[in-house]
Amino acid sequence: MSVVIRASGLVKRYGDVVALDGLDLEVPEGTVLGLLGPNGAGKTTAVRILTTLLVPNEGSAEVAGIDVLADPDGVRKRIGLSGQYAAVDEYLTGFENLDMIGRLYRLGRKPATARARELLDRFDLADAGDRPVKTYSGGMRRRLDLAGALVAEPSVLFLDEPTTGLDPRSRTTMWEVIRELVTGGTTLLLTTQYLEEADRLADDIVVIDHGRAIARGTADQLKSQVGGERIELVVESSATLPTARAVLAEVAAGEVVVDEHTRSLTAPVANGAKSLVAALRQLDAQQIDILDVGLRRPTLDDVFLTLTGRTAEHDDAVPTGATDGGSNP
């Protein structure tokens, strides 16, 4: 499998601010790379460099075998870009937007028109196709923007936070659309601050923070970095907590953590579902009433927190010693 997107040592500075601090990326053909990081981590800067919109201070990049800096027009012919802010003209209709893009790709008048209609159909915008984009919802604009990126059937696609700001339903629709594209063999670089999104769509994930990669691997590899699965159990009565703890300790691969306040217990396990079944049998035999139980795998949120000491969605450091008491007036 050949590498379709390659970035080496990308550095981009704005005055004193370093947006990218030596970023390396590689995306093999037909795979999806999720570039994951909080706001301001440098995700958009990286995409803008790879899509010829921005020139880096240092480093080099190659897309579809073409040097981004030496032949930007050659790259533009082969890529599609859909950004965080829908790059559509709101005074034009959906059709006029796509038709214009097709003409600017020099598809020719008739093919451009046909392609525009085809994409409107495919993205469920046929009914709205002859209405000005001004009247579109946020989700419709994003779909139109994505359609715009696909006009010339590019083999390499860049999606910069394709679902940021969308409601959950539009987000799910967008995910389906993206997954379909990937099934068709498109190589995709996707940026997101949603861990769930990277988890669902990406083959490989690069976590970036402050302009550099701080971790890479598949979602599973990253998760195993912060530990494996664990059983989470909530019991009916606090009186049964010690017994429940003893049961879990039997199957646990590490220390069992008990929270008396919420009557919940957490135990890391090595054998996943098998461990859970064993624990449940014992809990039943001991007649412990259970409110809730489950096998939980670490999320990418846990990964991010472990790697950076911060949650992904907020840029503030997690207050280490903070508790409920003390600071309340």
Place this chain on the structure above:
Amino acid sequence: MSELLHAFGDGAIVAKRNLIKIKRVPEVLVFVLISPIMFVLLFVYVFGASIEIPGVPYREFLIAGIFAQTVVFGATFTGAGLAEDMQKGIIDRFRSLPMSRSAVLVGRTASDIVYNLLSIIIMSLTGLLVGWRIRNSLLDALGGFLLLLVFAYAFSWIMAFVGLVVPSVEVINNASFIVIFPLTFIANTFVPSENLPGPLRTFAEWNPVSAVTQAAREAFGNTNPAFPVPEVWPLQNPVAYTLIWVAIILAVFVPLSVWQYKRSATR
């Protein structure tokens, strides 16, 4: 050569997009057309009574000046339109396409010719209603209109550059006011330039806006031997002097604007 063809082809597509906006937001057009009507009426009825031009009725003297002022102001649209585009997402789409790098500018300046053409038509009709007359052949008059449009086109490229440099649409509106008002008033547009005090008079005589006004006046036949043209080369040869300015402006501002567009496109 093919680069030039692409610039025109892609420019035409962008121009079409700009013109669709006129159709979708007709309020803008209405506003564009009302201000020249207002100018014609204000000058004819407010100043017309106090300004005396030997041998020519003031309203005939005035119209060419108003035309020149209006098309120069029309260039502000080019700047404002570009400044607006640069802030919107659509410019990222244009930049990521393998289209000509000058198409956005070529298209914008081209669609603004349509704006200027419409305002000239409206002003002419208003002028005819209040007593302006073309006293030359229609062909001569068309030559005058053409020169006004060509001059306006060149001026659009200056404002295109300004529109790419300024950070917002508001700035360009204010900035152009400061430049365009003196340029169109320290001229022979509304009063004869020989009535102006020394340095202003020299400025007015060499001001290209004066030359294009003078050329239009002569084309429309709104002149009279009783009111001789000042003995300076630009006003004695207004068409040539206007075209020299057009050539200089285009030679400087077309490459400069394209360069600036590419530059701001990769920051």
